[in-house]
Amino acid sequence: MKPKAALILIDLQNEFLHPSGSFPILPDSQELLLSGLKGLVNSFRENKGLVIWVKSIYDAPKPESEKNLTKPKSFVDRTAFLLSSTHTGPNPCCTEGSFGAEIFAPISEELMNPQLDRIIIKHHYSAFKDTDLLQVLQAYGADSAELELYFAGLLSGTCVLASILDAARSTAAESFRLYAITDCLGYRRADSHQKALGKMEGAGVTLLESTQVLVTPKPPSLTIPKLYYVNGSIPSWRVQMALYEKGIPCHQIRMNVMSTPKPTRMPFFLSLNHRGKTPVFIDSDADKTTINESLAILLYLETYYTSPPPSSSGSSSSSSTSNPPSLLPPLSNRPSRAKVLRLIQETENLHYAYDALEEGFYEARDKDLDNNRESGVDSDSDMDHFVRNVRPGLLDALYRELDFWEVYASASPPDTSTSPSAETQNQKYIAGATDFSLADCAFYPILAYMRRRGFEFEICDGTGAGGGGDGTGKEDFGGRYPNLKKYYEAVWERESAKLAQPEGWAYGRCGQVNVFVGR
Known part of the structure; x- marks a missing residue:
């Protein structure tokens, strides 16, 4: 059964895109975003599926006298904050009826199709918080075993990230395949944008460019292995040392276990390791071999990444590097x-x-x-x-x-x-x-x-x-x-x-x- 696909476009509003907006994204980010969307939206609608526009409407900021200015001492996790929060800053943002809340004209006039598309109004950073977006997606994908969700819009480190993390931890997460379209994500700070991309990847999101979206989606074939790790974790550290000793190129994805929800407890990661633990090593062989437990990974690397490679009945690993050294004494030295x-x-x-x-x-x-x-x-x-x-x-x-x-x-x-x-x-x-x-x-x-x-x-x-x-x-x-x-x-x-x-x-x-x- 062919999977269905939905393109979720978040907060493409004047507040962030118009020169008079209160929270403009970086010019380079905006240029790339608009260029990518122009070639993406109409083609996606014609060739792949549903286009969903998510629009933010936030309340006006409360007077200082009505604010609770004291945050609890336990408040340390910004990701958890993003998932349920709404705009509370001193400057109004996307308030009801304002110019800033309107969809940016070049997008609304050229790319939106009210007869075919869906529009979702949200009042929180996450597009799933107190909206019917999940129900819309489940109804749309009801006759499909899998639903591909492509996310674009802004800001990458707040509303897009919160929406993606909510999708990854939702009750329907097992039937979702998540993608973020990197050249169609707006941001105000480059460092925050890069951190957000890392968190998305850690939640099992595939990062694509807009030109790749219309290709029949498949899990990307790995050219190098992947390692999901936790910074400062002894088990992860062991594997990283072996990778560097043997000179094995590897895409290392940091899992921030201090955030909520923990990326290691999300359905995507639990499908790799049901214990929700790092490290997880995914090889680049034809079977995308996945192996957990640090000491087991060390022996696996020695088995399949040592020159000369051990003989086997099957084909040799496609992921072997040139002349990786052995980290065990020779077989002759028992x-x-x-x-x-x-x-x-x-x-x-x-x-x-x-x-x-x-x-x-x-x-x-x-x-x-x-x-x-x-x-x-x-x-x-x-x-x-x-x-x-x-x-x-x-x-x-x-x-x-x-x-x-x-x-x-x-x-x-x-x-x-x-x-x-x-x-x-x-x-x-x-x-x-x-x-x-x-x-x-x-x-x-x-x-x-x-x-x-x-x-x-x-x-x-x-x-x-x-x-x-x-x-x-x-x-x-x-x-x-x-x-x-x-x-x-x-x-x-x-x-x-x-x-x-x-x-x-x-x-x-x-x-x-x-x-x-x-x-």
Whole structure:
């Protein structure tokens, strides 16, 4: 059954497009938008399907005396705000009966067809909020297994984005295939526009240009793989390091899990990973092979992106790169290969030990914040209990696990005959070898993440770690983890470590939260 298609055009009104409008978009954006629409709308109506014009009508701003000027402290998520909000700024925008609310004349006179098109009036940023747009679409696509929704208009970072995210999380999302027409999106700031495109892609939206729309829509054939990742996530970080080490070109799509709705909980992403977790790697082979779980992805990359590629009964992967290095010892070296494979799995012991510490810290802190909001009195009873009675045991377990890794990092290379230089011999990685391996991809991000959260190689919290137990974090163990420190610094010299470093993070620097000695 051939899918139906609808073109949803948002807020093409004088307020944003006419020279006298209060909120004009950038001139370059407007020129591209009008040019793209001119070649798109009539052809879409004739060849593909329904054209829907969405028009905003906002209330006039309230007097200052009637405004609630205090926003709740918990208000931090602008995406959630976009989905349900309406214009509340000090300057009127698209008010009822105003010139600014009218559709821009070159569009209304040349492109609109009132006899064939639908017009939707909205009062919020999202075209689905308190309108019948969803019902119109469901009725239009009732006899089709799939409905293709193409979004254009403005502004890309507010009304278009809010409408797309609402479509992606709607009850009908499984029957929608979403597209954004990039040259037909208006914006006032280029940086906001680029961020909006990233959020759209993260919600499973395919980005197209207007000239591509009239081609029979298919999921775009990948020329390079895709990686859905979360910035600063240990599992995502592991895969990114392997991709950079092996030189694998990859389209990396950042998932902003601090936004609401979470892009990883949207139907599109859940169809890739029903657990709603990153990373997700989509290969560029004929089957668009999708694989989840970071350690599984590491082994997959080693299997299909290593030169020479392993033999198989089928055709070789179309996504292989030229001469990607192997990150496992050769098959002929069974002991070394077995060691690396063991260490890859063993990294999860450290991962779990650290997660227990961080989860306990945040649970105690969040309980105190909730109690303080309810009572109006500053208190840290839950955090005090955690610091005195819970954290010492969690630190003890974590440090005992790290003691194993300190030994692993101190092991001498098993064979230095092939690497005679002193510089190479001193380049010891976690498998006790001179060669960087998948074990390092699995382990280094955990160590680097802990550094971000306050871990010190020389100074450890005395509680439960063999010190005085005062909990100040000032007890000096004379360098409890000198080999791990050398290892950490050695890995940082690799280009892959720098490229995979989370955006906004400084090497070796603690962030705003210190779970080791903080409160």
